[in-house]
Amino acid sequence: GAGVSQSPSNKVTEKGKDVELRCDPISGHTALYWYRQSLGQGLEFLIYFQGNSAPDKSGLPSDRFSAERTGGSVSTLTIQRTQQEDSAVYLCASSFGVLEEQYFGPGTRLTVT
């Protein structure tokens, strides 16, 4: 079956613009996670959803970052007023339930110029 998909695969944006990153989880997976991977910081947790609610938003680096999930399926990560330090690969993962195996998507490579 289809895995986790993310779009776009690459995004180049100018500093100060807003961007939206999309994640389509595996069908039937109730938990969805966002992580960020950068050279200096490694792979960092941002937020996770159980259904449409987000029990843990502790990893969001600032109030410029927000995420939502609708219909227990697709999720969107929005970064407002992008900064150069936001440049990274944004990875989405989903799992059947919390603490079940997390399946990762290929990521969105964001470059802020």
Place this chain on the structure above:
Amino acid sequence: QKEVEQDPGPLSVPEGAIVSLNCTYSNSAFQYFMWYRQYSRKGPELLMYTYSSGNKEDGRFTAQVDKSSKYISLFIRDSQPSDSATYLCAMSVAGGTSYGKLTFGQGTILTVHP
């Protein structure tokens, strides 16, 4: 200090060698331990998943967890060039609002040369 420490390498070994990858951690609440493999420009894929202390074997891979020392290891036997990738350890607590959140090590870059 990071909650999870992992030597970034790089590590270069000949084909057929036994590879040992390690992570240490400071949070005693971690109960679930994982190893992921990540190829260049791909998402991580799960290799091994263990709960609490002990060993787990799957083919050429063996995962060990020593909670008393806060130390986990992944051994790869008969390493192959196709094992060349970045290996990431990851951990999670067992309850609370952070249940399910993975904390990753920095990743070790492994190259197996023919």
